[in-house]
Amino acid sequence: MQRGFSLFEVLIVIGILGVVALFTVGIDTRSISRSTASAESTVLLQMLIHARSRAMNNEYQMPHGVYVDANNFVLFRGNSYDPLAAGNEPTPRSTQVSISIPPAVPFEVVFTQLSGTTSAQTVKLASGVDSVDIDIKETGAIAW
Secondary structure: OOOOOOHHHHHHHHHHHHHHHHHHHHHHHHHHHHHHHHHHHHHHHHHHHHHHHHHHOOHHHOOEEEEEOOOEEEEEEOOOOOOOOOOOEEEEOOOOOEEEOOOOOOEEEEEOOOOOOOOOEEEEEEEOOEEEEEEEOOOOOEEO
């Protein structure tokens, strides 16, 4: 009497393991793109909240805002973004996340001093099939 596995049994086990591995890779890829979009939206949210807070507290007696281009989020002070201003605080952006807002990147959001009001707009961050919308109200309130 011979003991062991036949070639057929070994091939069945390898096939089952291959199917399980394919499902695992697919799930992992989606979770990475979802976490990338979520992390990027968190960075942008924090910068928007920080800029609004500075404007409402009238720091430097100036409005504050966030400028977004292809490479960075930049926290700035003043009525508009000046790339040469000494007070700019850039934070690198992920190249895996696309940002769309009418009309397109680059764009800026400026909060008025003391009131924190701004122009209403929606920013969409996308990574793969996952996306996050950030709504900025005229009152300066930020929803996501």
